[in-house]
Structures are given as structure tokens and as C-alpha cells.
Amino acid sequence: MHDLFWVGYQKPALMMQMLRYEVLGKERFDAAFREYIKTWAFKHPTPADFFRLMRDESGMDLDWFWRGWIYSTARLDQSVDSVATRPDGGSNIHLTNRGTMVMPAELALTFTDGSTGTVRLPVEMWNLGQAFVYRVPDKKIVRSAMVDPKRVLPDTDRSNNAWPRTGP
Numbered sequence: 001m002h003d004l005f006w007v008g009y010q011k012p013a014l015m016m017q018m019l020r021y022e023v024l025g026k027e028r029f030d031a032a033f034r035e036y037i038k039t040w041a042f043k044h045p046t047p048a049d050f051f052r053l054m055r056d057e058s059g060m061d062l063d064w065f066w067r068g069w070i071y072s073t074a075r076l077d078q079s080v081d082s083v084a085t086r087p088d089g090g091s092n093i094h095l096t097n098r099g100t101m102v103m104p105a106e107l108a109l110t111f112t113d114g115s116t117g118t119v120r121l122p123v124e125m126w127n128l129g130q131a132f133v134y135r136v137p138d139k140k141i142v143r144s145a146m147v148d149p150k151r152v153l154p155d156t157d158r159s160n161n162a163w164p165r166t167g168p
Contacts, residue, residue: 014154015069022104022152023065023123024058032057064102064123074101076153079160083142086135091142093134093163095125099156102126107134108149112141118149 020029035057036050047070055062068074077099084092095105105121125132136142146162148155155161
């Protein structure tokens with residue numbers, strides 16, 4: 001019964017929340033969803049009709065999203081593996097997607113000079129594989145890095161989301 005509750009209710013609700021807030025953004029999602037409701041009111045749409053309309057109205061290819069959320073049992077596990085200092089004085093952040101689901105990533109960075117920053121990385125960073133190196137554009141040394149700092153993604157192992165590692 002618990003599996004049915006997850007698949008039937010919780011997962012679709014989480015999926016729509018991720019699509020609205022983390023992938024499309026509230027304005028783009030709301031406009032596309034309003035068009036979906038207008039187009040398909042009192043009709044019998046299929047999931048493919050929803051997918052197609054959201055793609056067309058948002059202007060974004062969402063095949064990767066539907067594949068992870070609808071057509072598979074994929075799990076998300078983004079990780080900050082390490083941070084290295086480049087010879088030019090900047091930093092490289094080594095990220096890994098340890099799961100089979102892909103999502104965009106948000107990184108919260110703290111630098112040795114005390115400044116902070118947030119970077120949003122697009123889902124396309126995973127196109128070439130499970131590892132990605134983010135090259136910090138400024139010549140700053142990273143003191144700490146955390147992926148998904150707002151804890152909004154359904155990450156299966158949050159113990160690898162921060163560098164340096166804290167605790168067991």
C-alpha cells in the first residue's frame with residue numbers, strides 16, 4: 001500500500017513541484033499549465049499531450065525530465081566530490097551524478113575571503129556523463145561547496161552533498 005501511495009500521489013506531486021520551481025520556473029510553468037488547462041478542458045488528454053504542450057509552451061526540451069520521473073524508477077544522488085585549486089589561483093569543483101536521474105544543480109559556495117555565491121548549473125552538464133567539473137570563473141579559493149543547499153531535490157544521499165564532508 002505504501003508503494004501505491006508514493007507512486008500514485010507523492011511522486012506526481014513532487015514531480016510537478018520540481019518541474020515548476022527547479023526546471024521551468026514559476027512564471028514559465030504557470031503560463032504553460034494555464035494553456036494546458038485551456039486547451040484540454042472537458043477533453044481526454046493523454047500523458048503525451050501534457051508532455052508535448054509543456055514542451056511547446058515552455059520552449060524547453062523536457063524529454064530528460066519525463067524519462068527520469070515517468071518512464072523509469074530512477075533515483076537522484078548529486079555529489080560534491082572534491083574542490084581543487086587551479087594553477088591560476090581559481091577553483092574547480094568536481095561534481096558527480098551518482099544516481100540515474102538527472103536534474104539541474106544549484107551550488108552554494110563559500111570562499112576563503114569570506115564571500116559567498118550561488119550558481120545554478122543546467123541539466124545539460126550531465127550530457128557527457130556522470131562527472132562534471134565546474135570551473136569557478138573568479139580566481140577565488142573555495143572553502144566550502146554544497147549542492148542543493150535549499151534541500152529541495154529528492155536526493156537519496158545527502159551525506160555527499162557538501163565539501164568538505166562534515167560528520168560520518
